[in-house]
Amino acid sequence: MERTIYNASVTERNRGRPRAFDRDRAVLDAARLFWRRGYSGTSTRTLTAALGLSTSSLYAAFGSKAGLFEEAVRTYAERYREIYQQAVAEKDIQTVIERILTDSVHEFTQPSDTHPGCLISSAVMTDSTSTLDTSAYVAELHSSNEQALLVRIERAIQDGELAAGTNAAVLTGLIQSVWHGLSVRSNVDTAREDLLATAQLAHQLICQQLTSPTS
Structure with missing residues (x-):
């Protein structure tokens, strides 16, 4: 039976695959290996041993x-798209900013048995593949999230929630810069409470500036 998986047509063979094959678990275990070792540093042999699959089954x-x-990167990257979508749906802009930062920290620091770390940062900071332009995909994701935030900030300006002179692009860039900093720090095992403290302070300082009489 022919199946198309990420533009690769392969013939599925059941020989060698355990009956209880758990695709989600396999993707998680693989993502954790890629996060720790990079793409080139994770051999097919290492993957098959960790996933309990034969090479043909993989x-x-x-x-x-x-x-x-690619599936590992896309699976975990979409979690961050969802965080932004939920955040920008909030009624006030201060809550939008808070949720983007704090919800992302909670996602960055999920227990290692259910989450591989911030794979979308490690994927573009380490090596990639000749057949998959991971950097382009992650760049598109960040651009999409940034655009969603920019549109929400522009709406807050139009609604009078933010001062008319607020530079929406600069504010968006500031929030994104904080987000990326939190992401990078999560990849060097910074504790969740420390990241949350940073996120909360950044949120407080940004909101103070936005609501100050001279802003």
């Missing part, structure tokens, strides 16, 4: 090592 399920890497 290729049948994901098309290739690159296909597995």
Whole structure:
């Protein structure tokens, strides 16, 4: 039976695949390996040993090592898109900013048995593949999230929630810069409470500036 997985047409073979194959778990375990070792540093042999799959089963399920890497990146990247979508739906802009920062910290620091770390940062900071332009995908994700935030800030200005002279692009860039800093720090094992303290202070300082008489 022919299956198309990320533009790779492969013939699925059940031989060698455990009956209780858990795709979500396999993607999580692979993502954790890629996060720790990078793409080149994670061999197919390492993946098959960690996932409990034969090489043929891994290729049948994901098309290739690159296909597995792509699925891992996309799976966890979409969590951050959802965070932004939920945040910008909030009624007031201060809550929008708070949720983007604090909800992201909670996502960055999920327990390691259920989350691989901030894979979208590590994926673009380490090596990628010749068959998958991971950097381009992650750049598109960040651009999409940034645009959603920019539109929400512009609406807050139009509604009078923010001063008419507020520079929406600069404010968006500031929030995104804080977000990226939190993401990078999460990849060097900074404790959740420390990241939350940073996020909360950044939120407080930004909101104070936005609501001050001279802003």
